[in-house]
Each structure stands twice: as structure tokens, then as C-alpha cells.
Amino acid sequence: MGALGPALLCFLVMFVYPLIRTVMMSFHCLPSISSRSADWEFVGLKNYTSLFTSSVFHSAMGNILKIWLIGGVATIVLALLFAVILTSGVKWKRFWRSAIYLPNTVSAVALSTMWLQYVFHNKFGLLKQLSSAVGLEGLAKINWTSPQYLFWGMLISYVYGCVGYFMLIFLSGIERIPRDLYESAILDGAGSFKQFWHITFPLIRGVFRTCVTLWTISSVNFFTWAKMFSPNINVKTVTPVYLLYNKVFGEANTGTVLDAGSGAALGVLVALLVLAAHLIMNRILKEEELEY
Amino acid sequence: MKKRRKITGRRVLGVLRYIPLILWVLFFAVAFGWILLASFSTTREIFSNHLLSSGIHFENYVEVWKYNNVGHYFINSILCTGIPCVLIILIAAPAAYVLSKKNFFGKKLTFNGFVVGMSVPSVMLIIPIYCWFVRANLVGHLITLVILYTAFNVPYTVYFLTAFFATVPSALAEAAMIDGCSEMRALWKIMIPMASPGIITVTIFNFMNIWNEYFMALIFANGNDKIRTLSMGLQNIITSMTYTGDWAGLFAGVMIVFLPTFILYLFLSEKIVAGVTGGGVKG
Amino acid sequence: MKMKKLGTLLLTAAMMLGVAACGGDSRETTEQGNQKQEENGQESGQEDPGKEAGQSGDGEEIVLTYWAQWSENETQASVLKDAIARFEEAHAGVKVEVNWAGRDVRDILRASLDSGNKIDIVEGSHDNLSLLGEEYLMDLTTYVAGTDLESSISAGMASFAKSYAPDGKSWYYIPAQPFVGAFFYNKEIFAEAGVEAMPATWEEFLDCCQKIKDAGYDPITVDDAYLPAMNGHYLAMIKGVDWVNQLFTDKTGELWSDPAILQMAVDFDELREKGYFAQTVGSNVFPAAQNGEFALGTAAMYYNGSWLPNEVADITGDEFQWGAMFFPAPEGSEYPYTTYTTGCQFYGVTKDCAYPEEAVALLAEFTSATTQQALTDQAQCIPVINDVVLPQNLVCVGELMEAGTDSFVWCGCSQEDPEIRAIFNDAFNELAAGLIDPNGFVEKVQSGVK
Incomplete structure (x- = not known):
């Protein structure tokens, strides 16, 4: 029983207590982040209401919704595509698998630099040169850091960095499906698409659910790429966590009044979003343990 | 007639399926290949698109190395990742063992606590913890990151290993305990070695999560070369290079940070892929 | 607000070459400074031993920590390194530790100070450093009074820096580089x-x-x-x-x-x-x-x-x-x-600095004729003192200011x-x-x- 002690202690100290404290903070105005609770001023729901009326907060919520939905569909479709291709008996499967996963092992700072300073660069960028080489002048003209495209540029690079991970998860799901199911389908004359639709897809529902949940958590916590694409807060790329970082840990050069209470309210909202996502996912994609 | 069409169709599909793979991988190879060449060129050459036209400029690397404690960044990253990976197992493995092999009041509640814990976003916890560290004068020391990385990864590891211990037969450990071996001893000498595949898997998973962590590193390991991890160090290099307009140096910085990780991955990719798959499937 | 506007005007005058320097009314500000020091002492008792040790100057090595807003690969850094070497030679027993933090330091300065980092000297532009104010920074008036630093810094530059002080007339900010x-x-x-x-x-x-x-x-x-x-x-x-x-x-x-x-x-x-x-x-x-x-x-x-x-x-x-x-x-x-x-980069000394005299001496070295000339020549900065020749590329700025x-x-x-x-x-x-x-x-x- 004592063996449970350290883990339990760690859980209570680093999860339960901070959780309660953040919730409390979100109803208070704090003079500074390190001030003791005696100095907190109770403000009720004010932190929340001022968030709900802030247009920057609205942009942040809109941005993560777009990241979650559009980025999520793109990532999951691509990851599934690669997983299906890799399990269809291609040559050098292990090489492809390692190579597609490779971007996930690279620091997001390095990856986003690759995208921003090279791929999207408006002078010598890969996309610009590639598209003008094949005659796509319209694409070559796109300036990926312009207000219309900055968000999409960020989303494309984020999706590129994520696909490998989700592919691995799908891959392990598909590999658990018994081979003989496919063999009998081939005997019945089912083509590749039919096999996917009638065997693979239904049997990886559980994995699919895992992927959606993982994607939801990562898009709610979206921060690193937003920070790399816009070092200073930018309405086009801001996310709730970015806003929280700004409010609590602050940018001195904008004269921000650091506001830990408002930041805590944001933290609570982010956590509620994750919770809601879990509940909805459980409802839509009920976990059915399929026996095969 | 119909059958033949099907066969050619399948053959075409057989070739076509390589196209997405090739495009995807080629893109990355071209991008990083170009960055490698750019890191040996001059900034003017980069902007005018004549990479390497004045030969190889190794001094870009020398400069990055000279003005930034890249060695320090690596050591910090290794410490901040390695120590938590060990601590996590020391804390989580015994707990997982108890949760999977023992029956006690509140077991279900404890286990569910860990399950809920692993989906709480860290931004929800970070503000009060930052407060503590400020008051304890710990900010600006690597230990903050070691504590955070350890604590935040314990619930998931407990969850994963609990499931894993359930598949490890406990007869051997029970026999040893009958022979007078203490329970702790039986755990570390018998159960843990038997669970080592699971421990390796989850450790690789944790390692990959921690190695490139950004949010907490930005809060706790920024502003000072003594505590910067690789991600923060690279960000610092990039900022300084943009202020001096030194794109060649900037790309050299990216390469210095990228290459060691890449080489490691070349040797361990199978293990890493297996670890991430095994650790992540039920995440 | 009025003071700042006035300061800007005076800064203008100062940056024009050849304007004669004249010291401010130092007596009054000195008194202000003393009062400030006392208040600080009462608020935070635990810092006092350190301060006394610093002032008594015992045999132990004194370490000053300076968080620069330059990255180490910038020209400013190499000039300041030389200045620090000169300072360390002239002040035996004092060592300067520099964190070449780069421009990003502005975003985290306050958080870093809050979280107990030992930083003696901070740096930033007028608008972001002045946010630190008396809550974080020390009134340097008593330490600056009568030093080379006070007499060498051009009058307009001094009033500009002082205009950002909480009381509008004390030395909280030492001008580093106007622009x-x-x-x-x-x-x-x-x-x-x-x-x-x-x-x-x-x-x-x-x-x-x-x-x-x-x-x-x-x-x-x-x-x-x-x-x-x-x-x-x-x-x-x-x-x-x-x-x-x-x-x-x-x-x-x-x-x-x-x-x-x-x-x-x-x-x-x-x-x-x-x-x-x-x-x-x-x-x-x-x-x-x-x-x-x-x-x-x-x-x-x-x-x-x-x-x-x-x-x-x-x-x-x-x-x-x-x-x-x-x-x-x-x-x-x-x-x-x-x-x-116009605006100006400032240095500031943190409230908890145990060796303010040494810190001011270091800043005096940073604003000395040798350092300022080197900054001007190598890093193409506008000097904060008089009689420094502008570099070729900034002649246009000098002309602009004269016509301004x-x-x-x-x-x-x-x-x-x-x-x-x-x-x-x-x-x-x-x-x-x-x-x-x-x-x-x-x-x-x-x-x-x-």
C-alpha cells in the first residue's frame, strides 16, 4: 500500500490542489501572480464576463474551432490514408513509417522555423519556387504571412507535423485486424476500397475515437505554433492558451497589466472544453469492444 | 474482360499508392536538405538564391557555437528529460503494481483519479504551481522543469502500467514472498523486470513528450543560457540571428539542434515508433 | 505626462552634437534619494545585511549580474564586453556576470524578477523599462551624485531619463542608447x-x-x-x-x-x-x-x-x-x-541589488567616453555623452536632428x-x-x- 504513496502524493499536490486553486483564482482579482490568497479580491464572475465580451477572446475561440475541425479532418484523413497504404503490402514499409513519423521527433521550434523562414518565405521559399516552376502563378503569388493566409499557413505546418503520430496509431489499430478477414474478402472479389469500407473502417472505430480525443486535447492546448508564427499577440493566430500565457506571464513591452485572475478563468474554460469534448466523444462514438 | 480491368486497376493502384508517400517524405527531405545547404552559404546568397556559390562557409556553425551555449542546451535537455523519465517510473511503477494486483477500499476511485488527471490540461495547473516556485525562489533553476515533467506524466504512466501489470502473472512474485522475500523486494526484483517491455514503451513515450516540450520551458527555462533547453536555446539563436539579419547562421542553428536528434532517430527509429505506438494508442 | 513631453524635447536638444553639458540640481534629488533608501530598508528587512556587506566592501568577491538586451553575436555585446573587462580591471574583487539574453528579455524581465532571479542591472527601452518603476528598481540618485556618470551624460539625456522616474526628477534610469x-x-x-x-x-x-x-x-x-x-x-x-x-x-x-x-x-x-x-x-x-x-x-x-x-x-x-x-x-x-x-534605451539597477555603488560604477564605465566612442564606431549608436563623433552611416541622423x-x-x-x-x-x-x-x-x- 505504501507503494501507492509517492504517486498519490504527487497527484494530490500537483493536480488536485492546483486545480482547486486555479478555480478559486478565477473568481478573484490578484494584485500579482505570487500574492497570497489573503490579498485576493473577490470579483465573482467578472473575469469570465470580461472574457466573453472581449473580441480577442472570440477570435481565440474561433481559431481553435477552425484548428480542431479543419485541421482535425485533414490530419485524420491523411493519417488514415498513410496507414492504409502502409498496411496494403507496400515495399520498404518500415522506412516509410519511420520517415513519415520523423517530423514528430523534431522540435516544433525547428519545424516552424523551417516553414516560416524557408517554405513560406516570400523571396526564396520552397512553395513559391515550386509553384512558379510548375506554372501555378496564382499559388506562387500567395504570401503565406499575409493576414489572409497566416492562419492557414500555420495550420498546414501544424497538420504536417502531426500526421505521423496519428498514422502510427491507426497503423497499430489496423495491424490488429486479423489477416484472414481480408483474405476471405479478396476471395469474395472485394476491391481495395470495399475492403477498407467494410472491414478496416468498422474495426478501427475504437482507434478512431482515440484519435479524435487526442486531437481535441491538442487543439484546445494549441500554443507552440501560434507563438512561433506570431511572437506578439496576433488576432489571426491567437488561441486561448496563448492569451493565458500573455495575461499571466506577460509581454512587458506592450505594457500589459498582468492579470492572473483572468488567466485562471481562461485555464478553467480550457479544462471545461476538454471535459466537454470527452463527454461528447463518448456519446457519439460509443466504445464498443468489438471481438475479432 | 471485367476481370482483366480489375487486375490492371489494382496494378495502377499499386503504383499510385506510393505517390503520397513519396511526396510527403520528399517534401521534408528537400526542405531540410535546402536548409543544410543554406546553413553553409552566406545570407546574401540565400536571398539571391545562389546557395554555396562562394564555397562552403563553415564559419556559420562556428559562430553559432561560439555565441550560444549549445552544449549547455543539450545538457539541460538531457537532464530535464532523463531525470524525469527515471523518476516517473520510480513513482508510477509501484503504484501501478498496487492498483493492478491488490484490492483495497477506494481502489476504483484512485484509479479513476489518475484517469481524470491525465486529461487535465497543464495550463489549468500551471498558475498556482508557478506561484509556489516563485515563493520558493525556484524559478530559474532546472529543478522546476524536472518536478513538472515528472509530476505531469505520472498519472498517464500509472494508467498505462496498471493495464500492463494486469497481463504479467504474479505467481512468481507470490512464490518469492512465501519464501520470505519482502513485497518491495519482490516488486523490484521480479515484477518490474517482467514488466520491462511495458516500462520501456512508456518511457520512450514520455521521453518523446518531454524532449521537445515548449510551453513550460518557455515559462521556466527562458532568459538565461544556464537553464535553456534545446527548444528555448534554438529560439534564442533564431531571435538573435534575425536581429543581425544572419539567415545563414539561423539555418546553421536549426541544423545544430536538428542533426543530433535526427541521428539518434536513425538508429532508434524502430524502438521509438514502437514506443510511441504502444504508449499512445490508449492515450 | 507633461514631464515626459518636456523630456523628449530636451533629449532632442541633447542629441544634437556640440550641446554643452551642465549638471542638474543634485542637492535636492540627493535628499529624495536618501528618503527612498530608508523606505526601502523598512519594507524589506532581509536585504539589509547584504547591502551593508556590499558597502563595507569586505574581502569577498562581489558579483554583479547584468541582463543585457543584446545577443552575444551583436556588435553591442562585443563593445560592452571590452567595457566590462576594463571595469573588472579597475575594480579588483568585482566580477560581472552577463546574461546576453537578447531582445526577448523584455517579455520576461518582470516575471524573472518576480521569481527571484538575482539580477542587478537590467536594460530595455524607455517604454518597457519604465514599467518596472519603483516597485522593482532602485533610486540611484545618491550613488550617481557627484560621479563622472552624472557630469558626463548630456543634460537633455539626463532630463529625458529622469522624466521617466516615478517622481520625475530622480535617477532611476541611466540612459544607454538614444534613438x-x-x-x-x-x-x-x-x-x-x-x-x-x-x-x-x-x-x-x-x-x-x-x-x-x-x-x-x-x-x-x-x-x-x-x-x-x-x-x-x-x-x-x-x-x-x-x-x-x-x-x-x-x-x-x-x-x-x-x-x-x-x-x-x-x-x-x-x-x-x-x-x-x-x-x-x-x-x-x-x-x-x-x-x-x-x-x-x-x-x-x-x-x-x-x-x-x-x-x-x-x-x-x-x-x-x-x-x-x-x-x-x-x-x-x-x-x-x-x-x-525619439526614445532611449535605459539601464536600471534592481531594488534588491546588494552593491549599488559598484553597479553604478559599471554603468559609469558603460557611459564613459571610451565605451561610448566604441559603441558609436562599432555598433553605430548615438552616444549619451557629448563630443563623440557620429559614425558615417548616422551622419544623416545627425543632420536630421539639427534640422529638426x-x-x-x-x-x-x-x-x-x-x-x-x-x-x-x-x-x-x-x-x-x-x-x-x-x-x-x-x-x-x-x-x-x-
Whole structure:
């Protein structure tokens, strides 16, 4: 029983207590982040209401919704595509698998630099040169850091960095499906698409659910790429966590009044979003343990 | 007639399926290949698109190395990742063992606590913890990151290993305990070695999560070369290079940070892929 | 606010070469300083032993920690390293530890101080360092009084720095490097395009741009980071700095319906529509335009601070012919067109510093004639003391200042709400990229800030 002690202690100290404290903070105005609770001023729901009326907060919520939905569909479709291709008996499967996963092992700072300073660069960028080489002048003209495209540029690079991970998860799901199911389908004359639709897809529902949940958590916590694409807060790329970082840990050069209470309210909202996502996912994609 | 069409169709599909793979991988190879060449060129050459036209400029690397404690960044990253990976197992493995092999009041509640814990976003916890560290004068020391990385990864590891211990037969450990071996001893000498595949898997998973962590590193390991991890160090290099307009140096910085990780991955990719798959499937 | 405005004017005077220095009234400020010290002592008792140890100067080695806003690969860093070496030689037993933190340090300075980092000397520009104020920084008046530092720093520079002090007259901030904001231009392109007289009015400015465009160059480029400096300059010209300060803190959206906003949007929209902005304006992320367009000579003008020639030195090489011109006066301008913006990098000593005397001595070395001359020669800085010769590339700035008759603070404002700033910048980016028209711009900002 004592063996449970350290883990339990760690859980209570680093999860339960901070959780309660953040919730409390979100109803208070704090003079500074390190001030003791005696100095907190109770403000009720004010932190929340001022968030709900802030247009920057609205942009942040809109941005993560777009990241979650559009980025999520793109990532999951691509990851599934690669997983299906890799399990269809291609040559050098292990090489492809390692190579597609490779971007996930690279620091997001390095990856986003690759995208921003090279791929999207408006002078010598890969996309610009590639598209003008094949005659796509319209694409070559796109300036990926312009207000219309900055968000999409960020989303494309984020999706590129994520696909490998989700592919691995799908891959392990598909590999658990018994081979003989496919063999009998081939005997019945089912083509590749039919096999996917009638065997693979239904049997990886559980994995699919895992992927959606993982994607939801990562898009709610979206921060690193937003920070790399816009070092200073930018309405086009801001996310709730970015806003929280700004409010609590602050940018001195904008004269921000650091506001830990408002930041805590944001933290609570982010956590509620994750919770809601879990509940909805459980409802839509009920976990059915399929026996095969 | 119909059958033949099907066969050619399948053959075409057989070739076509390589196209997405090739495009995807080629893109990355071209991008990083170009960055490698750019890191040996001059900034003017980069902007005018004549990479390497004045030969190889190794001094870009020398400069990055000279003005930034890249060695320090690596050591910090290794410490901040390695120590938590060990601590996590020391804390989580015994707990997982108890949760999977023992029956006690509140077991279900404890286990569910860990399950809920692993989906709480860290931004929800970070503000009060930052407060503590400020008051304890710990900010600006690597230990903050070691504590955070350890604590935040314990619930998931407990969850994963609990499931894993359930598949490890406990007869051997029970026999040893009958022979007078203490329970702790039986755990570390018998159960843990038997669970080592699971421990390796989850450790690789944790390692990959921690190695490139950004949010907490930005809060706790920024502003000072003594505590910067690789991600923060690279960000610092990039900022300084943009202020001096030194794109060649900037790309050299990216390469210095990228290459060691890449080489490691070349040797361990199978293990890493297996670890991430095994650790992540039920995440 | 008044004090700051006055300070700006005096800074203007100081930066003009050859102005004689004269000490301020040090007696009064000294008393103020002493009082301050006592208060500090009472508030935080635990620091006192350290302070006393420092002042008594026992045998132990004293370590000063300096967080620089330069990265180690910048020219400023190499000059300051030499200065530190000289200082350490002259002050046996004192060691200076530098954290070459780079510009990002501004974002984390307060958090780093809050979290108990031992930092003795901090550095930043007037607007961000002054946010630290007396809560974090020490009143240095007693330590500065009667030293070389006090006598060497030019009078205008001193009043500018003091104007940012909480009481408006003490030494909280030691000037490090002043700067001037204006249009920097490529003389070669101007000559080729046949622009002789510098434009004074907006009309003349449009003509000037047309000539440059006809010569085949982009007349103006700008990076995202400096758009606020350019449109802030415009707004402050017609409405004054105090109004711009109110504007960027106004959450009601009322001030945003002022016709001045629309006028600014219309004028900038015209620049874009006529092709006077480089195609990339609105999408340039610092330093894309600075390095890739202005320094490489495809664009003629770039609104920036006088640090620019140093930052792009590696790209421009030695042949680049630097020019600096006034921002043209928009219609209805309150200021004459011979107005430029200005600001200054400051040093500060933190409240908990145990060795303020040594810290001030180090800052005295940083502002000594030797260091200032080296900074000027190698890092192309404007000096904070008199009788230093400006480097070749900054001669244009010197001329601009001599011709200047007025000045106000960099960006035309010194207070802003970050969310309003974000909304405004976003809308202005879209305007500059041609995605919305001037009316759309005003509507977007108004609905955003409410």
C-alpha cells in the first residue's frame, strides 16, 4: 500500500490542489501572480464576463474551432490514408513509417522555423519556387504571412507535423485486424476500397475515437505554433492558451497589466472544453469492444 | 474482360499508392536538405538564391557555437528529460503494481483519479504551481522543469502500467514472498523486470513528450543560457540571428539542434515508433 | 505626462552634437534619494545585511549580474564586453556576470524578477523599462551624485531619463542608447529617381513616391513590428501624443470614431492603392522587409529607428548610402513636418541589488567616453555623452536632428492596452494588404475594441 504513496502524493499536490486553486483564482482579482490568497479580491464572475465580451477572446475561440475541425479532418484523413497504404503490402514499409513519423521527433521550434523562414518565405521559399516552376502563378503569388493566409499557413505546418503520430496509431489499430478477414474478402472479389469500407473502417472505430480525443486535447492546448508564427499577440493566430500565457506571464513591452485572475478563468474554460469534448466523444462514438 | 480491368486497376493502384508517400517524405527531405545547404552559404546568397556559390562557409556553425551555449542546451535537455523519465517510473511503477494486483477500499476511485488527471490540461495547473516556485525562489533553476515533467506524466504512466501489470502473472512474485522475500523486494526484483517491455514503451513515450516540450520551458527555462533547453536555446539563436539579419547562421542553428536528434532517430527509429505506438494508442 | 513631453524635447536638444553639458540640481534629488533608501530598508528587512556587506566592501568577491538586451553575436555585446573587462580591471574583487539574453528579455524581465532571479542591472527601452518603476528598481540618485556618470551624460539625456522616474526628477534610469525614429532611405535610389527636395507635405510625399516607383523601385516597405511606429507617428502629428495614449487605452470605442482615424486610413490606403507600398507590406514579419527589401535595395524607404544601419550592416555592406528624412506632415498636422520621434534605451539597477555603488560604477564605465566612442564606431549608436563623433552611416541622423524643430515619443504613444493594440494592428495589416477599405478599417477597429 505504501507503494501507492509517492504517486498519490504527487497527484494530490500537483493536480488536485492546483486545480482547486486555479478555480478559486478565477473568481478573484490578484494584485500579482505570487500574492497570497489573503490579498485576493473577490470579483465573482467578472473575469469570465470580461472574457466573453472581449473580441480577442472570440477570435481565440474561433481559431481553435477552425484548428480542431479543419485541421482535425485533414490530419485524420491523411493519417488514415498513410496507414492504409502502409498496411496494403507496400515495399520498404518500415522506412516509410519511420520517415513519415520523423517530423514528430523534431522540435516544433525547428519545424516552424523551417516553414516560416524557408517554405513560406516570400523571396526564396520552397512553395513559391515550386509553384512558379510548375506554372501555378496564382499559388506562387500567395504570401503565406499575409493576414489572409497566416492562419492557414500555420495550420498546414501544424497538420504536417502531426500526421505521423496519428498514422502510427491507426497503423497499430489496423495491424490488429486479423489477416484472414481480408483474405476471405479478396476471395469474395472485394476491391481495395470495399475492403477498407467494410472491414478496416468498422474495426478501427475504437482507434478512431482515440484519435479524435487526442486531437481535441491538442487543439484546445494549441500554443507552440501560434507563438512561433506570431511572437506578439496576433488576432489571426491567437488561441486561448496563448492569451493565458500573455495575461499571466506577460509581454512587458506592450505594457500589459498582468492579470492572473483572468488567466485562471481562461485555464478553467480550457479544462471545461476538454471535459466537454470527452463527454461528447463518448456519446457519439460509443466504445464498443468489438471481438475479432 | 471485367476481370482483366480489375487486375490492371489494382496494378495502377499499386503504383499510385506510393505517390503520397513519396511526396510527403520528399517534401521534408528537400526542405531540410535546402536548409543544410543554406546553413553553409552566406545570407546574401540565400536571398539571391545562389546557395554555396562562394564555397562552403563553415564559419556559420562556428559562430553559432561560439555565441550560444549549445552544449549547455543539450545538457539541460538531457537532464530535464532523463531525470524525469527515471523518476516517473520510480513513482508510477509501484503504484501501478498496487492498483493492478491488490484490492483495497477506494481502489476504483484512485484509479479513476489518475484517469481524470491525465486529461487535465497543464495550463489549468500551471498558475498556482508557478506561484509556489516563485515563493520558493525556484524559478530559474532546472529543478522546476524536472518536478513538472515528472509530476505531469505520472498519472498517464500509472494508467498505462496498471493495464500492463494486469497481463504479467504474479505467481512468481507470490512464490518469492512465501519464501520470505519482502513485497518491495519482490516488486523490484521480479515484477518490474517482467514488466520491462511495458516500462520501456512508456518511457520512450514520455521521453518523446518531454524532449521537445515548449510551453513550460518557455515559462521556466527562458532568459538565461544556464537553464535553456534545446527548444528555448534554438529560439534564442533564431531571435538573435534575425536581429543581425544572419539567415545563414539561423539555418546553421536549426541544423545544430536538428542533426543530433535526427541521428539518434536513425538508429532508434524502430524502438521509438514502437514506443510511441504502444504508449499512445490508449492515450 | 507633461514631464515626459518636456523630456523628449530636451533629449532632442541633447542629441544634437556640440550641446554643452551642465549638471542638474543634485542637492535636492540627493535628499529624495536618501528618503527612498530608508523606505526601502523598512519594507524589506532581509536585504539589509547584504547591502551593508556590499558597502563595507569586505574581502569577498562581489558579483554583479547584468541582463543585457543584446545577443552575444551583436556588435553591442562585443563593445560592452571590452567595457566590462576594463571595469573588472579597475575594480579588483568585482566580477560581472552577463546574461546576453537578447531582445526577448523584455517579455520576461518582470516575471524573472518576480521569481527571484538575482539580477542587478537590467536594460530595455524607455517604454518597457519604465514599467518596472519603483516597485522593482532602485533610486540611484545618491550613488550617481557627484560621479563622472552624472557630469558626463548630456543634460537633455539626463532630463529625458529622469522624466521617466516615478517622481520625475530622480535617477532611476541611466540612459544607454538614444534613438531617433524617421524614414530611412536609400540615397542612391532617391538620386536615380531624381528626388531632390525632401517632401514636407503629404502631397509632396506622394510625388516623391511616384518618382521612385517610376524609377522601378518599391517606394516604401515596412515590417509588422514597425507599422505601429509609422501609423502612430501619423496620428500623433495630427492629434498629439496624449490623445494617442488615450486612444490606445479607450475601450468604449468612442475615440475611434474620430475623423483623424479615417483620415489616416485613407492616406495609407492611397499609398497602397497607388503601389507605393511594396507588395509585401501587410504581410512582412520582422525582419523580412528590413533585410530582404530595404537592405537589399529593392525598396527605397523604411520607417525605423536609428539602430537600423547597425542591424542590417552585414547585408548592406559598406556601399549603402544612408539617408534619413522627416515623416511628411499630414493634412491638419499640429506639428511642423520637421518633427521626428525619439526614445532611449535605459539601464536600471534592481531594488534588491546588494552593491549599488559598484553597479553604478559599471554603468559609469558603460557611459564613459571610451565605451561610448566604441559603441558609436562599432555598433553605430548615438552616444549619451557629448563630443563623440557620429559614425558615417548616422551622419544623416545627425543632420536630421539639427534640422529638426520638434519631437515626440517613438510610436507617438507610450501607453496601450495589448488587446486594443492587437485589434488595431490586425485591422491595419488588412488595410495595408488591401483586404479592407478605410471605412471597413474604422468599423473593424471600432467593433473590435468595444
